[in-house]
Structure formats: C-alpha cells, structure tokens
Amino acid sequence: MYRYSFYILKKEQLKWKQKTIISPLTILSKFSTWTDIQLTPNQQTSLMELANKTPKEKCDNNKIALKITKIQNMSKQLKTAWEELDIYEQLLTENMELTLKKNEESKQINTINFNEYSEVKEINYNLENISDSIVKEMLDIYTNFVNLDHHLDSNEIRLEIVPGVGGQEAKMFSNELFSMYENFCKLKNYDCVIKNSKLNEEGKGISKNIIAHIKGEGVYVDFAQEIGIHRVQRIPINSKKMQTSTSVVLLFDEKQTKEKLEKKMKIPKNDFIIETKRSGGAGGQSVNKNETCVKITHKPTNIFVEVQKTSSQIQNKSIAMEMIKNKLYNFYYEQEKMNFLKDKKNQKQSGDRSEKIRTYNFSHNTVIDHVANVQYTGIDQFFKGTQLINLINKRKQLFYQNIIDDTLEYLFSYVC
Incomplete structure (x- = not known):
C-alpha cells in the first residue's frame, strides 16, 4: 500500500482561503528585533478583495493612493502564486493517482512530499517574499498614516x-x-x-x-x-x-516624552520679545544711565523674565535667555506630566479583578x-523569564496582526 497521508495534509494547507502561508515570516524591521508575523486567512482574503477595488475620487492624498496601488499589485502577485500552487497540486494529484493504480499490486510503500519538488520550492519562496513585502508595507502605512503616535520604534x-x-x-x-x-x-x-x-x-x-x-x-x-x-x-x-x-x-x-520636550524647546527667535530699559534701584555710576535691564517674553505662553543683575546689557540678556528657557522647559515638562497622569488613569482603568x-x-x-x-x-x-519570552512572542504575533487589521480597515476607507 501507499503512504500518502503526508501529501494529503500538505494539500489541505495549500488552499490560500483556508490556511496561512506555509512558512512563517520573520520580519527584522526597525520596529522590533523579533517579529514573527503571519497573514491570517481573513487578511489574505481581504487583500484579494482590496486588489479589485478602485481608489475613491475624493482620495486626494497622493501618497495613500500610491500605497494602495502598491499593496494591490503585491496582492495580485500573491494570488497568482497561490493559483500556480493549485495547478501543481492538481497535476501531482493526478500523477499520484496514476502511480497508485500502476503499482497497486506491488504493495510498494511510497511517501510523496509535495514541497520537495523544485517548482513548488520556487513558488513557496516567491510566496514568502511577496508576503514579506506586504507585511513591511503594512507596517510602514500604519506608522506613517494610521497611527502616528505608535511607539513601535521606542527603545x-x-x-x-x-x-x-x-x-x-x-x-x-x-x-x-x-x-x-x-x-x-x-x-x-x-x-x-x-x-x-x-x-x-x-x-x-x-x-x-x-x-x-x-x-x-x-x-x-x-x-x-x-x-x-x-x-x-x-x-x-x-x-x-x-x-x-x-x-x-x-x-x-520615555523616549517620546524626551523628544517632545526637545522639539518644543526648539523655539524660533521671533517667538521672543526682547525689551531693554534702565535698571531700577541703587547702582553704580552708570547702571541707571544706560538701558542695561533686559526683559524677555515668550509670546505663545506669555512667560517672561526680567534681569538687571549686571551693568552689562549683553550679560543680562544672556542670563535672561537662559532663565526663560529653564522656565519654558519646566512649563512644557508639567504639560507632559499631566498627559502622563491622564494616560496612567486610562491604563489603570478600575483595577477590578x-x-x-x-x-x-x-x-x-x-x-x-x-x-x-x-x-x-x-x-x-x-x-x-524564559517562558515569559515565549509568551510575549505569542502575544506579539496577535499584536502585529491587529495592526495589519487596522491598516486594512484604513485602506478600505479609501477605495470603493
């Protein structure tokens, strides 16, 4: 008799509508040192549907339109590769049936491994490359369009x-x-x-x-x-x-908080109003004769400082600029702290069991x-910790699959 159950198993796995891609996709991207992302059957079906859609007329975002076209082209390539596998499946099934009939009397035991055929290996390799490209493109769309506040590259x-x-x-x-x-x-x-x-x-x-x-x-x-x-x-x-x-x-x-503060502290010169006047109070021979007192106001926040520590306007201006930058840093830091506490409250929820x-x-x-x-x-x-690594890796698969789902939903909003 023939041992062909292994082939039957592989045959069922090859249906793109029923099974995920044969080999897992290991994507080493800028977002993570490890990511094992597999396109789910529903995601593959959605990609095939997306390939037949047309961009909406109101889609005035040229970058999104280009991304959609790119995903559509890759989805068509993916479908073609699956169709090629179906053809080889049919041919090899017919060949197997003929071989079974021909050698039925010999009681010979054969094992047919579908994936050992060079043509099939080539198609599988092509499938992995196409799927790899689709996943990478999906992540790029997610981080640049769907969710700009994604944190995926935070270290x-x-x-x-x-x-x-x-x-x-x-x-x-x-x-x-x-x-x-x-x-x-x-x-x-x-x-x-x-x-x-x-x-x-x-x-x-x-x-x-x-x-x-x-x-x-x-x-x-x-x-x-x-x-x-x-x-x-x-x-x-x-x-x-x-x-x-x-x-x-x-x-x-933490990285994003620091980056936000650094960005806010890049203050244009025209955001400052610099005023000078004569220093008040007791002073030397010239302290009240020249305009050595410096006042700097930050227009967007209305925060200001006034310095008359020395008899030099230049020195007072330098001191004032340093002081107002410190004040602004503390002001923006408190803003981020309030956002932090708000996020903390949202994450904590009720604490119920x-x-x-x-x-x-x-x-x-x-x-x-x-x-x-x-x-x-x-x-x-x-x-x-070792088993926690394994668990987190499993959770990350779900995490990235949710990202792909969100990205697909976003892309479908731009097509009809």
Missing part, C-alpha cells in the same frame, strides 16, 4: 507596577512581578534601572508603586504585551483560605494568559 520606557486589590498580598505580588521583569530584561539584554521601591517595616511587599526605566531595542513592543491587570490566586501564610489579589502594569514611552490579562494560580502552579489563551505549568520557572 526607552517607563514601567510602573501598581498594587491593586488585595492589600499586603497585592504589594508582595507587585514585587514578584518586578523580579520577573528584571529576569526578563537580563535575558533580553535590556538596561533596567529601578527609580523607586520601598519596603515596609517588616520588609514584606512594597509601600509604593514600583517605577523603572528600561532601555533596549524593541523594548516598548515587548512590554506593551504586559499592560493591564495581573491576578494572583494563592493561600497566604497565615490563612487557610484562597485569596485573590491584583497588580496593574502600566507603560509609558474581572479586567485581567493573566492569572497566576499558586495552588495549581499554573500561569494562564487570557489574551493569547495559553497556559504554562510552573510559576517559579515562569518568573525566571
């Missing part, structure tokens, strides 16, 4: 762990979470510096939120998968009942991620 973050429901147990759990993230950072070669964490008098748990600054390529996308409520279930040492506690993980783009992304059950020794829908056994091992 510096502020991580905050806030004890939630559960009192002292929640504080202890926050400390454990941070230890897990420290291990994760060591494995990923991220620089992690804790900014504030204080133990209580018994040395148990923490009395304040844990705040850390972390640097490294792709760090924002990694820790974006950790945003939300983490729930722990265990029996405390001095209790016989199971207790449920929570901690909230928050994330902020029901709004959880992950559960750590010490009684069952399991970690369940409710987003990726996966379960790990061995909490102590999970806290060492």
Whole structure:
C-alpha cells in the first residue's frame, strides 16, 4: 500500500482561503528585533478583495493612493502564486493517482512530499517574499498614516507596577512581578534601572508603586504585551483560605516624552520679545544711565523674565535667555506630566479583578494568559523569564496582526 497521508495534509494547507502561508515570516524591521508575523486567512482574503477595488475620487492624498496601488499589485502577485500552487497540486494529484493504480499490486510503500519538488520550492519562496513585502508595507502605512503616535520604534520606557486589590498580598505580588521583569530584561539584554521601591517595616511587599526605566531595542513592543491587570490566586501564610489579589502594569514611552520636550524647546527667535530699559534701584555710576535691564517674553505662553543683575546689557540678556528657557522647559515638562497622569488613569482603568490579562494560580502552579489563551505549568520557572519570552512572542504575533487589521480597515476607507 501507499503512504500518502503526508501529501494529503500538505494539500489541505495549500488552499490560500483556508490556511496561512506555509512558512512563517520573520520580519527584522526597525520596529522590533523579533517579529514573527503571519497573514491570517481573513487578511489574505481581504487583500484579494482590496486588489479589485478602485481608489475613491475624493482620495486626494497622493501618497495613500500610491500605497494602495502598491499593496494591490503585491496582492495580485500573491494570488497568482497561490493559483500556480493549485495547478501543481492538481497535476501531482493526478500523477499520484496514476502511480497508485500502476503499482497497486506491488504493495510498494511510497511517501510523496509535495514541497520537495523544485517548482513548488520556487513558488513557496516567491510566496514568502511577496508576503514579506506586504507585511513591511503594512507596517510602514500604519506608522506613517494610521497611527502616528505608535511607539513601535521606542527603545526607552517607563514601567510602573501598581498594587491593586488585595492589600499586603497585592504589594508582595507587585514585587514578584518586578523580579520577573528584571529576569526578563537580563535575558533580553535590556538596561533596567529601578527609580523607586520601598519596603515596609517588616520588609514584606512594597509601600509604593514600583517605577523603572528600561532601555533596549524593541523594548516598548515587548512590554506593551504586559499592560493591564495581573491576578494572583494563592493561600497566604497565615490563612487557610484562597485569596485573590491584583497588580496593574502600566507603560509609558520615555523616549517620546524626551523628544517632545526637545522639539518644543526648539523655539524660533521671533517667538521672543526682547525689551531693554534702565535698571531700577541703587547702582553704580552708570547702571541707571544706560538701558542695561533686559526683559524677555515668550509670546505663545506669555512667560517672561526680567534681569538687571549686571551693568552689562549683553550679560543680562544672556542670563535672561537662559532663565526663560529653564522656565519654558519646566512649563512644557508639567504639560507632559499631566498627559502622563491622564494616560496612567486610562491604563489603570478600575483595577477590578474581572479586567485581567493573566492569572497566576499558586495552588495549581499554573500561569494562564487570557489574551493569547495559553497556559504554562510552573510559576517559579515562569518568573525566571524564559517562558515569559515565549509568551510575549505569542502575544506579539496577535499584536502585529491587529495592526495589519487596522491598516486594512484604513485602506478600505479609501477605495470603493
């Protein structure tokens, strides 16, 4: 008899409407050091639909129109490649049936591996390249048109762990979470510096939120998968009942904050009004005769300084300019701080136990991620960081697939 079940499996995988691309796409882009992105069946179907659409007449954005045309052309190439695979599938199926009939009496056992054929290898290679290009183009559209405030290329973050429901147990759990993230950072070669964490008098748990600054390529996308409520279930040492506690993980783009401040501090000269007048009060022989007092006003904010420290107008002007820049920096910093607190409130939500992304059950020794829908056994091992890397990689696949979905929705709004 013939062993052809392997071929039948491959045959089912080749239907582009039913299965994702055969080989996973490893995209090394400017957004992350690792990204395993596969186009889902629905995304492939949407790309085929997009290929047959025409740009709307009101699409006056030439750059978007060019991007749509580029995606459409690549989608047509992808469809052609799948059709070529269908042709080879039919030919090889017919050949297999003839061979089976011809050698039926010999009881010979053969294994037919569809992907070993050179023509098929070439088509698969072409499929990977086309899909690679589509994903890269989608990411480019997302970061330049769909979401300009994307953070995907950020390599510096502020991580905050806030004890939630559960009192002292929640504080202890926050400390454990941070230890897990420290291990994760060591494995990923991220620089992690804790900014504030204080133990209580018994040395148990923490009395304040844990705040850390972390640097490294792709760090924002990694820790974006950790945003939300983490729930722990265990029996405390001095209790016989199971207790449920929570901690909230928050994330902020430290690099973007610095860039915003630097951008705001690039102040045009015509934004300043420089006035001079005679200095008031006691002075030397010439301090009240010349206009040595300098007042500088920043027109957009109406912030001003006035300096009459020396008898030199030039020196006073230099001092005044330095002072007003410091004032403006503090002003803009407070603005960013208010935005930070607003984002923090949005991320924290209610802190309710029901709004959880992950559960750590010490009684069952399991970690369940409710987003990726996966379960790990061995909490102590999970806290060492290796399994967290695997989980975050799974979450990143979903993360980028959501980005592609958002980008497709955006592109469809420009076609009819």
